[in-house]
Amino acid sequence: MVQSTRAGAEFGFALVGIIIAVNVFKFPFFEFGSRYAAAQGESLIDGYRRLGKVPLWLYFLVIILSMFFVSAAVVFVTAGFMDNLFGISDHWPALRLLPSFLVLAICFGILYFGKFSTLTEIIKVVGVILLLSTLIAFVLTLFHGRAPMIEGFIQPSLFSDKSIFFIIALMGWMPTALDLSTWNSLWTLEKMKDPNNAPSFKQIISEFNWGYWIT
Template identity: 50%
Template sequence: MSLNLNHFTKTAGPGILFACTAIGVSHLVQSTRAGADYGLMILGFVIVVTLLKYPFFEYGSRYANSTQTSIVDGYKKLGTPALWLYFLITVASMFFVTGAVGFVTAGFFENLFGLDFLGEWTIIILFVVCVVILAIGKYRILDSLIKIIAIVLLVSTVSAFLLTLYNGPVDPIAGFEPKDLWDVSGIFFLLALMGWMPTAVDLSSWNSLWTLERIKQTNYKPKLNETLFEFRLAYLITGILAIMFVVLGAFIFYGSDDELPNNNALFANEIVSLYTQTIGDWSYVIIAASAFTVMFGTIIAVFDGYSRSLQRTIELIFTKKEEKIRSKFRTLYVVFLLVISTGSLIVIFQFENNLKELVDFATVLSFVIAPIIAVFNFRLVTGKFLDKSSQPSALLKILSFAGIIFLSGFAIVFLIMNFYS
């Protein structure tokens, strides 16, 4: 396909939003922890799960472009029970996911500005800022803000990666013994890592909603291959950055006696401090600002994605005729912003300073429910709902079957382990 730059700029946005949503906790926290605890051996799992999850995220963009409706609308076509199940899955996970992302973001915010006295108010202020930005500007501000964040993210991560490669890995301390990936704690961490690598499968609905919103914003309907090119480019960058963060964690932490703290602010400070030890003290402010920027992009996208998807789900459940929807549910988006922020704060206060437990719980929960959404998405793009010209290739269908088997198998393993533990 030849790339038309003018068309690409009109199409670009949903994929960038997806990337910034993914490159947050899964990369900055989980990928760094993976490299720090298990070294480069963990890279294979990161690559495999990113590849096997790919079809189900792409199907959100494919369905939106082909039908001009979101994949949430598609769930209703599968039957009202499917839509209700999606709604219940979203409600069950949204407070934990938003709480985990908000908790980490607050830690990097405190680290950047040297705040050690605000405590819980840091998270409250952060959530208020996110709600106000989205309530006022919705997609328009989110789209503009996220593109700036994406540039900062790319430049800072690639620079840190190249400088870390140049300096080489740390020398293991005397008597260093690597952690066992195949004991109970190792397998639980592996499940948590794959749960959000590159992000949770149920977030695929957001990409379809953002695709439609971008079309509305620019008044330009891209061809299917233009929408898919934009998403595939963003997904590729997301995967490459995941590999970079694993390598950064392995080169900077693996073999040392530095244990990543469980407190969110201390975790952020440790990450930034050890990065700057490798790159140079001059880079502390740059790394701290970049890390916070990455996480702020993630949390604001998470707020928008959950509120937007919940609004559309409620509209579809309780309204039969499309023309009645807008007048009936005009303020629902803002209501859900407030509900999600309040519920997430309760979750954060419940877990207090136990960062790893909150993040692992949220990521494992995402992994367990992933097969359900994967099957829904696959059915919508391979059955009667899309014409043949819009359906995925045979290769992508094969990859989808492999992905569903992979996700289902590991979900069953987790449930069995959890039952007998």
């Protein structure tokens, strides 16, 4: 979310083609997570284990090296949005980390009390809200044009060293890192455990496709 917002602010629509291409390229990798779990009844992590210890340990190292930084970044950004919306720091300036603790507490409460089913419904609602708000913002931009240029702002070149590194990072997080395809397979397995509403193979793939492309 942060990278895409920055990309739009600095480059306008110049990176749209790159973003679309990256999402198309990554689609088979994420789709395979759902497909494998639905077909085999096990996660991609179990599949890595079948290949031997080396792939499993490599995946473990990738997750360990990234999970703390990614989790901290997501919590910090979300807390920033919450703080900006509700003005928490304005009321309690001494408690600068309070928004972050609130975000973690809300997530813990959803997972502990509501479990998977509640989380699924919340994500659907949030996904629809984000989709609609993004479409509205896009349409308004087309009608009203670009915002006035801030005095002194110099649009960076796409081919500068700084821009290239930023574009590489943007591509890595669009829509997210490839190693998270394992999470997708775990998510699919949880859905399949529901005795009252277990989805079929076709439903699993269809729901993934819908969720992937609107995200």
